[in-house]
Structure formats: structure tokens, C-alpha cells
Amino acid sequence: MFGKKNLKQEGGSDSTNLQGQNVVINNGINYSDAKEIALDVFKSNFLELSQSAAFIAKQRAEELIDDFLKRIIDRDPLKINKIQDPDIQYAIFTAQKEYAKSGEKNLEEMLIDILIRRVEENSQSLKKIVLNESLEILPKLTNEQLDILTIVFLIHETQNNQITDRLTFKNYLEIYFSPFVEQITPNNAVYKHLEYTGCCGSFGIPDDNFANLLLNKYKGLFSNGFEKSIFEQITNGDEKYNSLIINCVNNPTLYQFNAMDEIALEKRLNELEPNNIHLSSFKSLLNESTMNIDQATKLVIELEPKLEILIKVWKESYLCTMNTTSVGIMLAIVNLKRKTGLDIDANIWIK
Known part of the structure; x- marks a missing residue:
């Protein structure tokens, strides 16, 4: 993780050497301390379970904290000191608790992503509140609902200025939208639950044609x-x-x-x-x-056939009424990164 170079470690007063990691943290705690703090908080607060269930829960909690700490050290070793912050400890406990219950790797990956963003947030900001809330809400959503959030966020909150022609538009549709349409459903209970969790609100007068939303953003491609x-x-x-x-x-x-x-x-x-x-x-x-709606719809499907189901469901369900809240935006950004590797700066929307 830190390369194969062997560096001599010399710690000054009030410093801690992380053996084997080639990292010196001044006036702080080391990996073992941070892990022990997190596991102690987990053990003190998690419900008592049967012996076998408790073993699995502890194993999962330890797995999450190990993966989290490794990523923190990889990004900025000094950030490990923030484990001593009570609010950070509670955030970590929330993530451990939820992963201990499910064991789902996709959930762990997203929880860790949110935790890292939370550790890197210093001020008492809206973003800090949204990140804490996102840890609580994420486990209440299915993968399908996370994909829906991502689609709604992308179509209503973003515009890609790198699109210049049919090819770049086609690539945009394939990369940004296609990965999220596989499980999309007209079942309105899915959308009502998103509203219940506070991830989405509703438009008063929605546009029920998905292709028309693309046309309004990228009119030059629909000429x-x-x-x-x-x-x-x-x-x-x-x-x-x-x-x-x-x-x-x-x-x-x-x-x-x-x-x-x-x-x-x-x-x-x-x-x-x-x-x-x-x-x-x-x-x-x-x-x-400019093309009419039917022509625009035909063009979108021609460029990316996988979006035909999205266009259909958009028209036939509550999906067209959805608009993401601050928590919905954060979860959409984290899900976008998980499925595509694209890391959008959340500060554009939430600070």
C-alpha cells in the first residue's frame, strides 16, 4: 500500500510509528488503537445475540473497520486521529451495525465510502449532517432504489459539457445511464418508499418523457x-x-x-x-x-437500446415525478462511483 521501499522510522517525542507501514503519526493514535476504539464502541452498543450470530456480527464489524482504516491510511494517515471524535465514532458504529446485520459487500463498500467522506469533513456543515444521515438511510434502500436515485440525480441535477456530437452523446448514455436500468420497475411502491425515506420529493407538474429531458439539455444533438x-x-x-x-x-x-x-x-x-x-x-x-418528442425518443433508443425500458417506465410510473433531496443526491453520487468508478464532487450540490 505504501510501496516496497524500506524507510528508516524515527519517531520524535509524542509520536507513534506504524511498523511495516512506513508512516509516522505525530501526537496521534495508531492503527491498532483506532481499531480497538471502533470495536469497543461496537461491542458496547450492539445488541446481545446468540453465540453464533454474535460471532458473525463481530467478524463483519471487524472486517468493515479494517477495510475502512486501510483506505483512510492510504489517503491521509493523519486522518486516523479523527477516530477519537465522538461523532465519528457514532458514524463508524452505525456503519458497523448495518454491515453486521446484512453482510452484503456492496453495502459495506458504500458505507466505507460515506465514512471516508465524513472523516474528511471538518466543519459543522450541511454536508456533515447529510453524510451522517446517509449512513442511516442507505441500509433502508434496495440496490434497485439506489439505481433509481442515480438516474433521477443525473437527469435533473447534472449536465455533461463534454458532449459535442453523436458519439460522445452515445458514450454518455452508455456510461452514465445504462448501468442503472437493469432492475428498473414500474412498481410505484418502490418510489413511495424512496419518498418515505426522505431521499426523494415530487414535482408538481412532471415531464413524463425521459427523451424530452435529454432534448432540453442537449438540443443541438436533436436537430x-x-x-x-x-x-x-x-x-x-x-x-x-x-x-x-x-x-x-x-x-x-x-x-x-x-x-x-x-x-x-x-x-x-x-x-x-x-x-x-x-x-x-x-x-x-x-x-x-429541433426534433419532436417521437423523433427524439427514437434517436435515444437508436443510440442506446438499453434505455428503451427506462423511457417506458418513466412514462408509466411515479418515476417521472421524483426529484432527489440532499441525502438522495449523496447516495446517488456514492452509488454512481460504486458502479462506474466516476467520482463526482458532492460539494457542487452540498457544502
């Missing part, structure tokens, strides 16, 4: 195109505006605006004419040349 002559009628043939158009991504014989949406179009136009005299006409042409 049917237009004749260049129509564009030139608006600009009176002024060539300075030609940088605003490119060949249509869906029909290279036609043209479209070189902008993902109306905001991007307005920004590009501002660079050419500060008074925006053509903005209204350009926006009208953009919207008139």
Missing part, C-alpha cells in the same frame, strides 16, 4: 437541420454569422446551429453582435428545426 438559404435570409448573407452554423449531426446535407441550446447560442451571438438583433429569429429557427 433535424435546415437549409443554409433559410439562415442566410435572416442574416442577409452576412458571412460573419457563418461561424454560428455547422453541418447537421443527424443529416450532413443540412445545417444546424453550433450551439447545444438557446443559452449557448445567445452567448455565441453576443460575440458577433452585442445588440442581439438576430437572436429572436435564430431561436425560432433553432426550435423549428
Whole structure:
């Protein structure tokens, strides 16, 4: 974990050497101390069980604390000192308790991820509260519900600025959405339970077409195109505006605006004419040349066939009404990392 180099360890006063780890922690506790603290808290607070059940529970609690401490030391050895914080101890106990009950490895992985985020949070912040709450809520959700949270978070709370063409859009759909649709269900009890746990709220007037949500974010990829002559009628043939158009991504014989949406179009136009005299006409042409809902749905399924079931369930269930709360966002981010390796900065939404 720390490489194969043999380094001489010299500890000063009030320091602790971790033998074999090549790490010196000043004025702190070592791995064994931290592990003992966590296990003592667990033993003192966990329910008394039969001998066989108690053995399994203790084994799982020890497994979680070992995996957690190894990852903490790997990231920042000094963070191990935070085990002495009562709030951190309670967070660790919560994680141990839940993993001791289930033994599910996916749960352990996510609990440890949340614990690490919690240890790295220093201030009395909203994020600290959300992380503590996430440890309590996570075990109350199925893997299916975690995947639903991730989909809802991605479609409502994020926009990928790296998408520039059909290929990058296709890759986006495959990487960000496809891993989460396998277990998706129209069973509304699943969505009601998400609301009950506080992970989701509801929209007043939802959009029941998933493809339309994608279209609104990435309108430039849903263009049917237009004749260049129509564009030139608006600009009176002024060539300075030609940088605003490119060949249509869906029909290279036609043209479209070189902008993902109306905001991007307005920004590009501002660079050419500060008074925006053509903005209204350009926006009208953009919207008139954009696919309708049926065409957009067909394109999404063409690019990623696995999303057909998501589009269907989105329309037929409460899924379209869901919106993630702060805890829902945190759990979605942790689940996204577990299933795809993508680590999104939660500070964008929760600080």
C-alpha cells in the first residue's frame, strides 16, 4: 500500500510509528488503537445475540473497520486521529451495525465510502449532517432504489459539457445511464418508499418523457437541420454569422446551429453582435428545426437500446415525478462511483 521501499522510522517525542507501514503519526493514535476504539464502541452498543450470530456480527464489524482504516491510511494517515471524535465514532458504529446485520459487500463498500467522506469533513456543515444521515438511510434502500436515485440525480441535477456530437452523446448514455436500468420497475411502491425515506420529493407538474429531458439539455444533438438559404435570409448573407452554423449531426446535407441550446447560442451571438438583433429569429429557427418528442425518443433508443425500458417506465410510473433531496443526491453520487468508478464532487450540490 505504501510501496516496497524500506524507510528508516524515527519517531520524535509524542509520536507513534506504524511498523511495516512506513508512516509516522505525530501526537496521534495508531492503527491498532483506532481499531480497538471502533470495536469497543461496537461491542458496547450492539445488541446481545446468540453465540453464533454474535460471532458473525463481530467478524463483519471487524472486517468493515479494517477495510475502512486501510483506505483512510492510504489517503491521509493523519486522518486516523479523527477516530477519537465522538461523532465519528457514532458514524463508524452505525456503519458497523448495518454491515453486521446484512453482510452484503456492496453495502459495506458504500458505507466505507460515506465514512471516508465524513472523516474528511471538518466543519459543522450541511454536508456533515447529510453524510451522517446517509449512513442511516442507505441500509433502508434496495440496490434497485439506489439505481433509481442515480438516474433521477443525473437527469435533473447534472449536465455533461463534454458532449459535442453523436458519439460522445452515445458514450454518455452508455456510461452514465445504462448501468442503472437493469432492475428498473414500474412498481410505484418502490418510489413511495424512496419518498418515505426522505431521499426523494415530487414535482408538481412532471415531464413524463425521459427523451424530452435529454432534448432540453442537449438540443443541438436533436436537430433535424435546415437549409443554409433559410439562415442566410435572416442574416442577409452576412458571412460573419457563418461561424454560428455547422453541418447537421443527424443529416450532413443540412445545417444546424453550433450551439447545444438557446443559452449557448445567445452567448455565441453576443460575440458577433452585442445588440442581439438576430437572436429572436435564430431561436425560432433553432426550435423549428429541433426534433419532436417521437423523433427524439427514437434517436435515444437508436443510440442506446438499453434505455428503451427506462423511457417506458418513466412514462408509466411515479418515476417521472421524483426529484432527489440532499441525502438522495449523496447516495446517488456514492452509488454512481460504486458502479462506474466516476467520482463526482458532492460539494457542487452540498457544502
